[in-house]
Amino acid sequence: MTDHLVDADAPRDLHAFIAGLPKAELHVHHVGSASPRIVAELAARHPDSKVPTDPEALADYFTFTDFAHFIDVYLSVVDLIRTPEDVRLLTYEVARDLARQQVRYAELTITPFSSTRRGIDERAFMEAIEDARKAAEAEFGTVLRWCFDIPGEAGLESAEETARLATDDRLRPEGLVSFGLGGPEIGVPRPQFKPYFDRAIAAGLHSVPHAGETTGPQTIWDALTELRAERIGHGTSAAQDPKLLAHLAEHRIPLEVCPTSNIATRAVRTIEEHPLARFVEAGVLVTINSDDPPMFGTDLDNEYAVAARLLGLDERGLAELAKNAVTASFLDEPGKARIAAEIDTYTAGWLAP
Numbered sequence: 005m006t007d008h009l010v011d012a013d014a015p016r017d018l019h020a021f022i023a024g025l026p027k028a029e030l031h032v033h034h035v036g037s038a039s040p041r042i043v044a045e046l047a048a049r050h051p052d053s054k055v056p057t058d059p060e061a062l063a064d065y066f067t068f069t070d071f072a073h074f075i076d077v078y079l080s081v082v083d084l085i086r087t088p089e090d091v092r093l094l095t096y097e098v099a100r101d102l103a104r105q106q107v108r109y110a111e112l113t114i115t116p117f118s119s120t121r122r123g124i125d126e127r128a129f130m131e132a133i134e135d136a137r138k139a140a141e142a143e144f145g146t147v148l149r150w151c152f153d154i155p156g157e158a159g160l161e162s163a164e165e166t167a168r169l170a171t172d173d174r175l176r177p178e179g180l181v182s183f184g185l186g187g188p189e190i191g192v193p194r195p196q197f198k199p200y201f202d203r204a205i206a207a208g209l210h211s212v213p214h215a216g217e218t219t220g221p222q223t224i225w226d227a228l229t230e231l232r233a234e235r236i237g238h239g240t241s242a243a244q245d246p247k248l249l250a251h252l253a254e255h256r257i258p259l260e261v262c263p264t265s266n267i268a269t270r271a272v273r274t275i276e277e278h279p280l281a282r283f284v285e286a287g288v289l290v291t292i293n294s295d296d297p298p299m300f301g302t303d304l305d306n307e308y309a310v311a312a313r314l315l316g317l318d319e320r321g322l323a324e325l326a327k328n329a330v331t332a333s334f335l336d337e338p339g340k341a342r343i344a345a346e347i348d349t350y351t352a353g354w355l356a357p
């Protein structure tokens with residue numbers, strides 16, 4: 005909500021190009037995507053909550069002093085989601101916001117443990133997200149897939165519960181494609197989650213932990229070697245380790261970069277210091293993502309504008325960036341080819357005299 009984060013420096017026609025560009029979003033959190041309107045509406049239903057009921061006041065509420073403060077605020081919003089109907093509405097509205105930005109495909113990170121421990125029935129939870137997924141695809145044409153993540157700081161009980169919900173054939177939703185790990189990294193070493201990732205991978209899920217967002221490169225190495233990460237959420241601190249950058253480039257392990265998020269949570273001091281350009285120079289496949297867009301006063305379009313400025317990209321460069329996300333996605337090959345072709349057609353039409 006902090007509007008100083010919105011990138012006003014990119015040329016206007018580049019903004020218009022980005023707005024129409026077909027895109028894929030690979031790193032966006034379910035609860036973290038709730039629009040100010042939805043958050044305010046849910047807060048009004050629950051007067052015991054400290055979350056403001058006025059969408060305007062949310063801008064201040066969503067200004068963070070550090071990463072721990074961000075997680076505190078995030079959990080106060082998680083507390084507002086109490087019924088399967090809340091879950092269905094949130095998911096459907098998130099899809100609507102994505103569709104508005106020409107997002108054709110999104111992998112949404114969901115933390116089912118946070119909902120089941122707050123008393124939402126697990127079957128009703130799965131039905132709610134699946135109903136919303138199917139409605140969104142039919143009505144908006146946006147394909148949604150799920151990543152179930154362990155909230156690492158909630159301990160191994162949360163890892164066990166997340167692995168169970170993700171691998172039990174009677175529960176696991178059709179849209180589930182990957183398994184993740186989020187929350188604070190400090191004091192939450194990645195290797196302890198290996199058995200849960202092993203189970204998820206054995207059940208056919210892709211491994212996509214957050215790593216190196218708020219801790220150093222060793223966390224990223226751990227995510228690669230212990231959790232068999234196929235993509236890295238953030239990976240910001242990889243910039244400190246040339247060997248790691250070379251490894252990511254050689255093995256084509258994409259980074260899910262979320263520039264504005266890193267500034268808003270104070271993981272990176274200023275946007276000028278963001279390592280995005282160093283990743284590209286090292287040959288790493290980077291994707292651009294929004295993480296928790298309304299909480300960070302951003303959206304995916306704005307993240308592309310920020311990336312265009314940091315990388316000095318024109319329309320063709322932006323189209324390549326959008327195609328990186330398609331390449332790095334867990335869509336099937338025909339699905340990837342369809343969106344890539346759409347990006348090419350759009351770009352050619354835009355640049356035609």
Ligand SMILES: Nc1ncnc2c1ncn2[C@@H]1O[C@H](CCC(=O)c2cccc(C(=O)O)c2)[C@@H](O)[C@H]1O
Pocket residue numbers: 033036075078079082113114115117118119121153154155156157158185186187188214217265269295296
């Ligand atoms: N930028 C981010 N970087 C990392 N994660 C991010 C980011 N944005 C959003 N998240 C989400 O925050 C959750 C954290 C939840 C958590 O720590 C916790 C701890 C104790 C209890 C409970 C509970 O629910 O009772 C939850 C993660 O699972 C993740 O999905």
Ligand SMILES: [Zn+2]
Pocket residue numbers: 031033186214237295
């Ligand atoms: Zn994240």
